[in-house]
Amino acid sequence: MKKILIPIDLDLDSYHAIDYAVNFFRNESCEFYFLNMYNYDVDGLKAIDLLQAEDDWFEKPKIASANTLGKVIQRYAANKGNGKHIFRAISECGMLIEGMKKYIIDLKIDLLVLPGKDYNDGRIQRYSRNYKGIIDNIRECPVMLIPSSVEIHENSKFLLVSKFKSELPKNEIEKWYELVKIVNGSVKIIALSEKNQMTVKQRTYLKMLDLQMNMWSGDPVMIEYINNAHELKNYVADHPYHIICLMDRKPDFWRKCRLKHSWIVNLGPLSNTPVIALHR
Secondary structure (H helix, E strand, C coil): CEEEEEECCCCCCCHHHHHHHHHHCCCCCEEEEEEEEECCCCCCCCHHHHHHCCHHHHHHHHHHHHHHHHHHHHHHHHHCCCCCEEEEEEEEECCHHHHHHHHHHHCCCCEEEEECCCCCCCCCCCCCHHHHHHHHHCCCCCEEEECCCCCCCCCCEEEEEECCCCCCCHHHHHHHHHHHHHCCCEEEEEECCCHHHCCHHHHHHHHHHHHHHHHHHCCCCEEEECCCHHHHHHHHHHCCCCEEEEEECCCCHHHHCCCCCCHHHHHCCCCCCCEEEEEC
8 A cells, every 4th residue: 555645734725736646546545644744933932922822822723734634634535435545634743844754754655745836927936945845855755746737647658867877776766667557657768968978887877777667668668868957847848747757866965064955956846747756
């Protein structure tokens, strides 16, 4: 049984992402966990103010969290009618990323699903601070980012993108390919490099992945070469409704110091395309 974790933000409509995930796994036995991490706004409050605060002040965020999660559970558990799916809610006071890591490990989560905003309004397309933090720090399972304007399609095409500067981790690729099989999808490999400038090692790692994909799928897998991340974003814009899958390398010193972000963050939101972040 697959276990899917979906964080619920009280200020963000998460239903599109939940609908997508439920549809994606419609033929799979799944437990969906809806998580809301709440905390208290104590900026500017002194210790004496906290001691004198009414019980209602402490209960309000807790009640708001429980009410929102209750509505989500009611909507899906009562109305969807898929006997393969179980829906559970988790409401807890604490920090978002730490809470997510805890439950991913404790519950043995297979996939984290992040609801996204609609970026088709002319604004600069940037991830929020929370999104950046999650992409940079959550590495315990694959992370799927779902923009609000996307729809699931039969026989989805998964674009697996890598620079192939090192061997792709077999365990991570195996878990990812399970998602491909769940929706009866197909795979295209995108080498983020000019073909004639790839090193011997890059070509070797690409060939290894190609052989593995051919063995699993039983059919030849197409390989395409794209020079850089900017051209990749243009390519994705011209090929909507695919699922782009990006291999994120281990954080270096600068990322650990929060002076740099994952290249997935720098790629920015893709308005019509789900993104699956995989990890070395």
